[in-house]
Amino acid sequence: MPLLARSVLTPLHIDVRRGAVADLAAILADGRISSGGDVAVVVGPGQGERIAELIKPSLGSADVFTAAGGTLEAADDLGGKLRARSYDAVVGIGGGKTIDVAKYAATRRGLPMVSVATSLANDGIASPVASLITDGIKGSYGVHIPIAVIVDLDFVESGSExxxxxxxxxxxxxxxxxxxxxxxxxxxxxxxDGLAASLARMAAESVLSHPGDMGDDAFVTVLAEALIASGLAMAVCGTSRxxxxxxxxxxxxxxxxxxxxxxxxxxxxxxxxxxxxxxxxxxxxxxxxxxxxxxxxxxxxxxxxxxxxxxxxxxxxxxxxxxxxxxxxxxxxxxxxxxxxxxxxxxxxxxxxxx
Incomplete structure (x- = not known):
């Protein structure tokens, strides 16, 4: 029988809205990612710590680690810490550097990774690529695509415009x-790859044609979804092309x-x-x-x-x-x-x- 379809790796859960972070424990449980909250939460030096405090009551079994710098060394160091016990998943909370460190460390440990973005600075929030600095030069490393992607517009609004x-x-x-x-x-x-190209093109066109700005929830939602779509485009074809x-x-x-x-x-x-x-x-x-x-x-x-x-x-x-x-x-x-x-x-x- 001829192959009439193909399988595409995508996140199990994508949530872009205000208040999404407060539902993190339920998202992990409903998605069969972690029913008991046994996750490693990785935060950055910015809003990540604030979010970690917010979710701590509902994720009492979680361990919280801080990662800074967006370097390969930081990712390797985090990978070593993840060996301390058995985790259901790694939850990266913060901007692109924090999420890339979490993606890389989770991949090295064979763990699913949840991306909780507090910034819309680039398409790394949902991509199968981690951009990390080594010897002063930024390199790109292939990683597993996040199993879930959450963008809370409240925290995006509180971040750097x-x-x-x-x-x-x-x-x-x-x-x-x-x-x-x-x-x-x-x-x-x-x-x-036509499917990958279509996803990337639709993402760009949606932002180019939208009349709103960063003060408009509708535009910010489109931007977040466009960044996620760009990440999915890379996952579809297996490269950043x-x-x-x-x-x-x-x-x-x-x-x-x-x-x-x-x-x-x-x-x-x-x-x-x-x-x-x-x-x-x-x-x-x-x-x-x-x-x-x-x-x-x-x-x-x-x-x-x-x-x-x-x-x-x-x-x-x-x-x-x-x-x-x-x-x-x-x-x-x-x-x-x-x-x-x-x-x-x-x-x-x-x-x-x-x-």
């Missing part, structure tokens, strides 16, 4: 990543050469704009630039504190961050002088689009 806005840049960058994937198909015959192309190569290059410049989502959005310009897609360039500007996200190197020369260095270095990936950057194979000239043209194009 700048970090939450950054997630918009990460979702919008899907448009550029998908164009790079299609380019790789045309030039190198790389297969494109649907959400990571030249845009993320530039982001990783800036992180490596000029650490602390800006957040993941801010740099991904900027990288996506520049790559879209390089492809000559003026319609998408205007649409994406208008969206990022409306949400007060950077659209030029100067807006993230980079000089033109620094940005040129990052673009030249970018292909080295993902040697196996073919994007518009590898396709054009630009010299430093080429990038400098294109960057000048880009600045003019952005001024024209934004008036």
């Amino acid at each position: 700048r970090h939450n806005r950054a997630g918009i840049g990460d979702v919008v960058s899907n448009i550029s990543a998908l164009a790079d994937w299609e380019l790789a198909r045309q030039v190198r015959g790389e297969p494109v 649907p959400s990571s192309g030249g845009c993320h190569e530039i982001m990783h290059a800036v992180d490596a050469l000029f650490p602390g410049t800006a957040s993941h989502g801010e740099l991904a959005g900027l990288g996506a704009l520049f790559c879209t310009f390089l492809r000559g897609d003026t319609q998408r360039l205007g649409q994406m630039a208008s969206c990022l500007t409306r949400h007060r996200l950077p659209v030029t190197p100067a807006e993230v504190g980079l000089t033109d020369d620094q940005f040129v260095d990052a673009v030249i270095f970018a292909p080295r961050t993902r040697p196996d990936r073919y994007t518009i950057l590898e396709h054009l194979a630009m010299s430093p002088s080429d990038v400098r000239a294109r960057l000048a043209d880009y600045a003019g194009a952005i001024r024209d689009h934004l008036g």
Whole structure:
């Protein structure tokens, strides 16, 4: 009999609403994840501790661990602590760094992981990828997709608005990543997974077309769901291809050469704009630039504190961050002088689009 369907790994439970965290114990029990609350709760230095106190009465058997820094060392250290007793699951509560540490440690221990996001800074809240720093360089590690994803809008609202806005840049960058994937198909015959591409594209389009802002629950819900969909897109095809192309190569290059410049989502959005310009897609360039500007996200190197020369260095270095990936950057194979000239043209194009 021919194969007429395929199995796709997805979270058992996804909950995006106000007050969701208060129901964590019930979610774990109803989902057969942990009926007795024997879980390892991993919190970050921000709102995670506050949430841990909130859920402690209903999860009396839980152990609480603190993870900071988003490093491979922190993830390995947490993995060692998880050997102390038998746990039903690992619950990561916090921003992207905390969740990535929890995802990696849980995977190494063979435990299911529950993602409780207090920030919408990037699509890591539901992805099968953990971004961790080792020797000062951020690397991507394959992990199991979270068994449940919870986004409590109350805690998102209490968090850093700048970090939450950054997630918009990460979702919008899907448009550029998908164009790079299609380019790789045309030039190198790389297969494109249609389902993964559809999920990533719908996520980006939902944010691009929504008229709301971070003060609007409807928009924040769409953003959270778009970030989750981006993570699912990666899980569907088993790679970060649907959400990571030249845009993320530039982001990783800036992180490596000029650490602390800006957040993941801010740099991904900027990288996506520049790559879209390089492809000559003026319609998408205007649409994406208008969206990022409306949400007060950077659209030029100067807006993230980079000089033109620094940005040129990052673009030249970018292909080295993902040697196996073919994007518009590898396709054009630009010299430093080429990038400098294109960057000048880009600045003019952005001024024209934004008036």
